[in-house]
Amino acid sequence: MWSVFKFVLFDFRKYFLVGLFLTFSSMIRGEVIIEPTPDGGIQPRLTLDNEGHVHLLYFKKRINRPSSREGNLYYRQYDDEAGRFGIPIRVSSSAFSMQTFSIARASLAVTDDGRVHAMWYYPKSSEMIYSRSNPQRTVFEEQRSMVTNYQEGIDAGGDIAATGTRVAIVWGAGDLTAEHKRTIFARSSFDSGENFSEELSISNPDLGACACCSLAADYLAADDLIVAYRSAIDGIGRHMQLLTLESKNNEISNASYGALHDKQEWEASFCPLSTNDISKDNEGQHWLVFETESRIMELNLTTQNKVAAVGDPFIETRQKNPAVAINKDGERLIAWGEAISHARGGRLNMRLFDQASRSLDVESMREINIPDYSFPATVALPTGDFLVLY
Secondary structure, eight states, X not given: OHHHHHHHHHHHHHHXXXXXXXXXXXXXXXXXXXXOOGGGOEEEEEEEOTTOOEEEEEEEEOTTOTTSOEEEEEXXXXXXXXXXXXXXXXXXXXXEEOOSSGGGOOEEEEOTTSOEEEEXXXXXXXXXXXXXXXXXXXXXXXXXXXXXXXXTTOOSOOEEEEETTEEEEEEEESOTXXXXXXXXXXXXXXXXXXXXXXXXXXXXGGGOOOTTOOOEEEEEETTEEEEEEEOOBTTTBOOEEEEEEEEETTEEEEEEEOOOOGGGOOBOSSOOOOOOEEEEOTTSXXXXXXXXXXXXXXXXXXXXXXXXXXXXXXXXXXXXXXXXXXXXXXXXXXXXXXXXXXXXXXXXXXXXXXXXXXXXXOTTOOOOBOOTTOOOEEEEOTTXXXXXXX
16 A cells, blocks of 8 residues: 555656646746957857857958948857857958948858858949858858849849858849839759859849848748848739749749738838848748838748738838847747948847737846947757847
8 A cells, every 4th residue: 555655656756746847847948148249349240050059250450441231251169168259360351341231231051061151242333242152161162153144223232041062142123213123033053152153133023123132041941042022013903922942853843922011021112121030840840030010020931821920120220230139948039120221230239029920028137239230140049048239
């Protein structure tokens, strides 16, 4: 009888402790660490490689010319054990004048061989520039100008995406006075950026392409490249378009568009000067954050069945330049700037959601002003915490 009682008591304790652990574990969430961009830099871009390591790209003005907008792009890798970024490595081969708009931001991606790939915009010559690191990420190659045939009207940043040994660079171009005729272009590499295909028009020309809005691109799978860009239908239909392409056999083909939800639609006769961002969770689902009618929206790109507003502004002003990160527990952090112009960084705002899209409090949130011409970036650290740079 006593042995049976001991078994029941032990069993009760076991399940009580398991339940207690589950209760407390469900309350645990990633800490949000908010820091300025290292080295006095601005316009940070953060990304993860396939092993979960964090990589940073940013712009820094030249020290000997503080009043100038000239500077260089720099790369740093995050040291997980030390909890800080490593030494800076210059990416751009020569100094250039930073475009004052946040839409002209640089972008980065990492292939499985360890190389970091960077793409940025030269405003004076309307060029898209590319460089890649060696596999050890200790030096970057001499930069290359990537657009020759479709250079007219390049006026905002493109994006770069990578998976395996594949790299894609994507940009918008065409007559700036005829946005309804502008299109999206791409070049692809299947050998980690050693060689790239010819320039290819990939979007539906009937949709146009907003002249001054940057775009976002990522690989949904090994063969599927998605591009989220703002159209310019009849010069006013500035909707968030989701273009998926097949990328295999050394070419890009079979373009298709996702459904257009109400919260992706934005009719405006002006260019919104907007940016967007894509991040992937541990289950392989991709999330897009973008702007519609001055409010930040989020969309699960894998299902494409729901678009939701992220959160209210501090005051009735425009929300701009969103960034999204997802940690190992499926929590999503979305950060953006509350801004009133294309150059002003505004006040940092953010929302944290659990895996079920329930809003969580951000305990470390405080009043922070983003430097002018900059914007926030966020990434999930291996610990499950979030890092936000501005």
